[in-house]
Amino acid sequence: MVGLLVLALWEVGVRLTNTPPYLLPGPILVCQTLIRDWGVLFPALLVTLKITIVAFVAAIVSGLSIAVLFTQSKWVERSFFPYAVILQTTPIVAIAPLIILWVRQVFPGQHSTFISLVICAWIVAFFPILSNTTLGLNSADHNLINLFQLYRASRWQTLLYLRLPSALPYFLGGLRISGGLALIGAVVAEFVAGTGGTRSGIAYQILMSSFNLQIPRMFAALLLTSVLGVTIFVSLTLFSDFLLRDWHESAVRREN
Template sequence: MNNNNNYITVLAPLVVFVLFVIIWHTCVVIFSLPPYLVPSPYRVFGVFRENYAVLLSATFLTAMAAIGGLLLSVVLGTSIALLFSQSKIIRQSLYPYAIFLQTVPIVAIAPLIVVWFGNGFTSVIVVAFIISLFPIITNGTMGLMAVKPQWIDLFVINNASSWQILFKLRFPNAVPYLLTGAKISSGLSVIGAIVGEFFAGYGARYHGLGYLITFTSGQMKTDYLFSAVFMSTILGLVFFGTLSLISNYILRKWE
């Protein structure tokens, strides 16, 4: 039964993708859509085959920046959640500023980040970090606070210190919440890295997916643009799938 479920999990998205490509190609043929508007899947594949080295290099750079932003968000977000769980006053005072990071459009503050940190890898990581931070804070705080009162009473009765309650009760209870937040942030970190590359980039020699998307859209190279967007989508799926596997492994140990 488990093997059948695994096959369905893998095959179902592939079937949907194949149907999407067929419908895409059919629409291009029936409506005679010009390549600069909507290229055919064959043209997109041809551009990818001609420029796969550049696309793979750009994807690798974007992935490194996204990983850096994600790791920072997990470490700092978990630390902030631990702090919020210990003080209601601190939580009420600082939580609105965590919401601020989520509500302010990143395109509005990305130019400031470039001014403060300069062009290059650091600024891209900072943008990815800012976008992916909020889910870690919210899910971590929720998990740390969702401890049953009778469990806390049991620890108190046995003279447990506040540190023991935090790391032996609250934090283990928050593990599933933190993993859920990390899975959400994994996709956001890719988006943040691409947005960061719109503004910062890596200089004249190296280019990420964000640069390729901006450059090809400006040059009306729609088939190349589709290839870059496709690689961005694949990168986001790889991040989410990897975090899902890690999450499932940790949760099996946790249970």
């Protein structure tokens, strides 16, 4: 109801003030533009979605693997974790042109741009999974760790039956953060790359619409991007609740 009220006020305000569409289009005009240009905008969104999914999967595999490695040795964690922090705090806009240039030198083929965009999105999505999973693996109950040691459990058994289940809520929380960040990284990288043609993503459509003062079309592309981000977050939230619903306090149903 709040959302509908805001949209109604937006539409009424645009009409009463006679605001030109190239400054601020109304919601109705944005929806009409979305329907009209669906054949161009939706394929571009699928390109961005493909980059997002590949980067997100790469972030999951690398973040989880390195987090497990960190928990096996404090010296390894203290030696390499600061570099993960540096990677996270480096502005992706600043290093994206370098990544695109380097990848084109290594992979001069037609897939070099796609690889570059995936790397940029991976950099943005990688750290939340690594930090959350590392925290979860280190947060296992010390009494249970002592019990595992008492029964001479191996490191692999302790990891598999104690640390990983204990870290699951933290890991899933990192997934929900990284899913949206992967989309942001993909869009920002597309802005920097400025690739056109049939393989251009939704960011290129936003960029060209702003250059040509096609503001309703730019808002339609932004709407698609926002809907995709919300869909990713909701899907990961439902997945998290499904895995945690029978045992974790964040998702279990209360009788009262």
